[in-house]
Amino acid sequence: TAGITQAPTSQILAAGRSMTLRCTQDMRHNAMYWYRQDLGLGLRLIHYSNTAGTTGKGEVPDGYSVSRANTDDFPLTLASAVPSQTSVYFCASSDSRLAGGPNTDTQYFGPGTRLTVL
Amino acid sequence: AQKVTQAQTEISVVEKEDVTLDCVYETRDTTYYLFWYKQPPSGELVFLIRRNSFDEQNEISGRYSWNFQKSTSSFNFTITASQVVDSAVYFCALSVGNFNKFYFGSGTKLNVKP
Numbered sequence: 001t002a003g004i005t006q007a008p009t010s011q012i013l014a015a016g017r018s019m020t021l022r023c024t025q026d027m028r029h030n031a032m033y034w035y036r037q038d039l040g041l042g043l044r045l046i047h048y049s050n051t052a053g054t055t056g057k058g059e060v061p062d063g064y065s066v067s068r069a070n071t072d073d074f075p076l077t078l079a080s081a082v083p084s085q086t087s088v089y090f091c092a093s094s095d096s097r098l099a100g101g102p103n104t105d106t107q108y109f110g111p112g113t114r115l116t117v118l
Numbered sequence: 119a120q121k122v123t124q125a126q127t128e129i130s131v132v133e134k135e136d137v138t139l140d141c142v143y144e145t146r147d148t149t150y151y152l153f154w155y156k157q158p159p160s161g162e163l164v165f166l167i168r169r170n171s172f173d174e175q176n177e178i179s180g181r182y183s184w185n186f187q188k189s190t191s192s193f194n195f196t197i198t199a200s201q202v203v204d205s206a207v208y209f210c211a212l213s214v215g216n217f218n219k220f221y222f223g224s225g226t227k228l229n230v231k232p
Contacts, residue, residue, distance in 0.1 A: 033220075042225050043220075044222075045219060090163060109163035109165075111161065
């Protein structure tokens with residue numbers, strides 16, 4: 001299976017423009033996440049969704065919005081990009097329904113999107 | 119509050135040396151999970167291991183081993199006989215609560231030289 005796919009792979013964006021990063025998983029995981037990775041800071045959670053139709057804010061949600069219309073897709077939107085949003089963005093998914101099994105809640109990551117805001 | 123500390127920013131070793139990557143975590147929750155991920159130069163994040171807070175048994179998988187000690191809130195990762203292909207950034211992460219939120223350390227960059 002493909003696992004998690006993200007698009008685009010990379011993007012250069014002018015400040016003030018909007019952008020949607022796409023994320024699709026084919027594992028039927030109930031939970032999905034968006035992180036940004038910045039040098040020296042590790043990965044920081046932007047938004048998450050525990051199930052289709054629900055979303056929540058992570059550690060650094062400002063300037064970003066998400067939606068979860070179905071199980072497979074979890075797009076991340078930057079309404080008006082700023083240079084501080086230059087980062088590598090990772091989408092992840094996990095399944096919390098495995099009742100304590102070895103893979104319960106393990107997050108699996110997509111390949112990332114490198115975004116540069118000028 | 120939850121926190122993961124990886125004090126080693128970067129480590130360089132020569133191939134075949136053993137190397138230990140440190141991870142110290144903080145949480146008041148009694149139920150939590152600990153993880154290690156590998157990020158090779160290609161950029162993807164590869165899941166290595168998951169350990170729950172009730173299982174302090176050490177684990178060995180080939181050249182990899184993990185030492186979980188609740189008494190010191192540590193979950194250290196050892197690579198035996200390191201290889202150039204082990205060169206990567208390694209992240210330790212903590213998960214608590216019902217929302218599967220992960221708290222990542224800042225990562226340790228491992229350079230294995232031939």
